[in-house]
Amino acid sequence: xxxxxxxxxxxxxxxxxxxxxxxxxxxxxxxxxxxxxxxxxxxxxxxxxxxxxxxxxxxxxxxxxxxxxxxxxxxxxxxxxxxxxxxxxxxxxxxxxxxxxxxxxxxxxxxxxxxxxxxxxxxxxxxxxxxxxxxxxxxxxxxxxxxxxxxxxxxxxxxxxx
Numbered sequence: 001x002x003x004x005x006x007x008x009x010x011x012x013x014x015x016x017x018x019x020x021x022x023x024x025x026x027x028x029x030x031x032x033x034x035x036x037x038x039x040x041x042x043x044x045x046x047x048x049x050x051x052x053x054x055x056x057x058x059x060x061x062x063x064x065x066x067x068x069x070x071x072x073x074x075x076x077x078x079x080x081x082x083x084x085x086x087x088x089x090x091x092x093x094x095x096x097x098x099x100x101x102x103x104x105x106x107x108x109x110x111x112x113x114x115x116x117x118x119x120x121x122x123x124x125x126x127x128x129x130x131x132x133x134x135x136x137x138x139x140x141x142x143x144x145x146x147x148x149x150x151x152x153x154x155x156x157x158x159x160x161x162x
Contacts, residue, residue, distance in 0.1 A: 006059040009058050009061075013043060013047050021037060021038070022037070022038040022043060022058075023036070023038075024036045024115035024117065026116050034116055036114060036115045037114075037115075042114060043111075045107060046058075046107065049104070051099070051100035051104065052099065052100070052104065052107065052108065055098065055100075056095070056097055057099075057112070060097060060117050060119070063094060064094065065093070065094045065095070065118040065119070066094070066112055066117055066119050067079075067097070067121070068105060068112075068122070069096060069097070069098050069099070070100070070102055070122075070124055071098050071100070071101075075096035075097065075098050079091075079094075082094070102127045102130075102133055102137070105127075105137045106137050106139075106140045109137065109141060113140065113141070121137060121141075123137065128152065128155055129156070131152065
């Protein structure tokens with residue numbers, strides 16, 4: 001079944017059918033289609049988390065870019081900031097979604113990037129306090145931790161960010 005409706009996809013996922021697969025087709029500027037598959041286990045991981053389940057994360061499949069923030073108020077703030085700077089031109093197809101905290105950023109980034117959705121994340125600066133959380137987020141974007149660990153240590157050397 002092909003759909004451009006996040007609500008339809010949510011209905012399929014709510015049915016509990018373990019054979020549901022999400023395939024995302026992304027056409028680039030040279031009219032070449034790129035196909036990505038979200039595996040059943042990744043769908044289950046997203047769907048069992050109540051905050052992710054009841055958010056609009058899957059609507060990201062139908063936008064040019066997704067910006068993931070820690071909270072809904074962060075989403076509204078950054079979206080208003082972009083609109084104030086650029087108007088609706090060029091930012092209307094950007095979806096802002098919250099994930100319920102920095103610990104969940106990795107899960108959402110992994111899911112959307114596995115479907116080749118252009119994804120960005122905006123976290124509060126205190127994300128730098130926890131090496132494990134920050135490392136997981138960085139690695140979910142394909143960043144090699146060894147390349148940034150030294151910089152992270154310089155920032156956190158004897159400093160606690162509140």
